[in-house]
Amino acid sequence: MTSNQWATLVSRKYVPWDAAGVEKIPPHEEEDMKAVIAQINEMQQRQYNKTRHCYGGTHARTQGIVKGRFVVPGDLPSHLKQSELFKEAGEYPVACRYSSEPGDPGLDDRIPQPRGFAMKIFNVNGEMFDAGQDYPTQDIEFNSTPAIELADTKTTREILDIRLMCGGDERELRDQLKKRSDYELQVSRDQVPNKHLESMRWYSQSAYRFGNYVMKYRLVPSTETQRKLAEETVKPENSDDILHLWLQNFHTTHDAEFLFEVQLLENLEEQPVEYAGTIWDEKKYPWQPVAELVIHKQDSWSYSRKAFWEDHIRLDPWHGLIALQPLGSSNRLRRVLYPASSALRRKMNARQEINIKTIGEIPG
Template sequence: MMATYQWEDLASRKYVPWEAMGVEKIPPDEEEDMKAVIAQINEMQQRQYNKARHCFGGTHARTQGIVKGKFIIPGDLPRHLKQSELFREAGEYPVACRYSSEPGDPGLDDRIPQPRGFAMKIFDVKGEMFDAGRDYPTQDLEFNNTPATELADAKTTREILGLRLMYGGDKPELYNQLKERPDRELQLSRDKVANKHLESMRWYSQSAYRFGDYVMKYSLVPSTETQRKLAGQTVKPEDSDDVLHRWLRSFHADHDAEFLFEVQLLENLEEQPVEYAGTVWDEKRYPWQPVAELVIPKQDSWVYGRKSFWEDHMRVDPWHGLVTLQPLGSSNRLRRVLYPASSALRRKMNARPEMNVRSIDEIPG
């Protein structure tokens, strides 16, 4: 459960309004960059299709597990955190969550260190939705186990995907190209991510979102002692190539999982940029504040019907959700056009219709 928290200092801070000048600055060539990225992602999907004869998403192609739980909003949040319809009042919502590996290769060996992903679809949410998800009462949220993304804006994404397409089969040369970039440390960091038990990881939004009147990044923090102890369980060369999914399934079969859902609010645009998602917001200067809990009861995290249904028919899209939780910044504007385009190619090539589920009960298992 959420512990007693000292809110006084945090409640009195001057948080930047989400509509303030400078929060979003759309560069003149962004639309051209977005069109190029769509073509690049579709090419990556086509390449994977040529190997597997099945089309996957351009990223997060490898499912590690899918679980169901509940997202709990307490009734005693301070006023500055009662933002959006979701957090304004106490409530409990059904939620479906998917663990994944971030690259677009569904056969990626778990022993290779790479970023990992976590996605949530919260059901029965009430409030004004964006047009893309207006008929579906869900709030979709995406996470990564790194606090910043190397695909930090549309321009950078176009440049990096171009290098990966050109040198994807020649990793030494790809590294040589990345080392010549001014953001080389960020670009090379993805191969140095700690490869450990997924249930011990902290998960980050990476990019910024509206939070009612304000702007936030969000995070999930494992909150049980059992989960925290797993942090030392790292993948070794002698482990199987699907070790992460096996560890995850073993954990969920025997244990409940709990996470704190925390937000980090925007106070200083120079130190907390919204347009560039490659910068970590300093958590000492701008603390994380808990606003909800995610609780996942014991269950089988590897149900074949659930996995195939999610991969073949569903997608998580942050533009499926509340207007008061609007995705912000270049990387999120890119997602608004990229995700539907990537999904459309998958549905066409796999002959599987997209299904925007209205109830968690529509998901098998």
């Protein structure tokens, strides 16, 4: 950005993270949370009955796992030097997992669905939440769509109830969703571009504290090679694991680079925090770069890495800095849902959850 552009962004009035109205806990949210935990556990049980292995309620299909560097520059303007992670220049080891968002580990890659990306950043120093205070990591998760149809806890409970009732009957599912006022949002997940994972933009969907302010964040591919891959879409004649194969081929032969950008809260009416089904207008509220993710050439498909991550690691946005606190209904749900989902997986798979402290503990 030019100095004039930065000057304009520095002077804008950003909403403080603890301002009145940023978070509004609705009645019965705790009851809805308990119901969602039971629903996700039932979905996990159904998958276990098919595969005799328990997976997470979402993001069950691993597409690849890589290691890289998260680089924070030292010349950020004052309004972006937020939290211990972005306050000064730094370079951090990072482990990243690509996934498909649904909870079916056998989902055919030729079926268009949201995809996932997650980062575990190591050697992060600062005041941590209790759940991760003994582990110097910042967990960050992304989705390939900028808004999430499970937009708050109440909506999540209602939609999961419909999905469980309909099972695998897509026609019945559509009929039930048509009765809802948010039908277009609910079916948008089935209409996403099905393309090369390395060409995708990755979004937080929900809001997070950003030091003094509130942000959404995203990753944007920043090499010409990655951008050109957006033209490579999945076709019916491709294999059912084509996304994993494309990803492996790319990482074996190319470096990858992404810009990590934040979008700051300025208007609660137009940028709701409690409801994560609304896209924040990027023309009114521009994205601002604060870091870079660099992934050098490597094999993205390691059996040992995949097994270790799926069986032992829990990536959780509540494992990290207090200054980057997850905000809003969907994130409050994650705070109780993720540990419950993980506990069932460890019990049914007879595996121990391992909260790693260094990137070297991840094999491969």
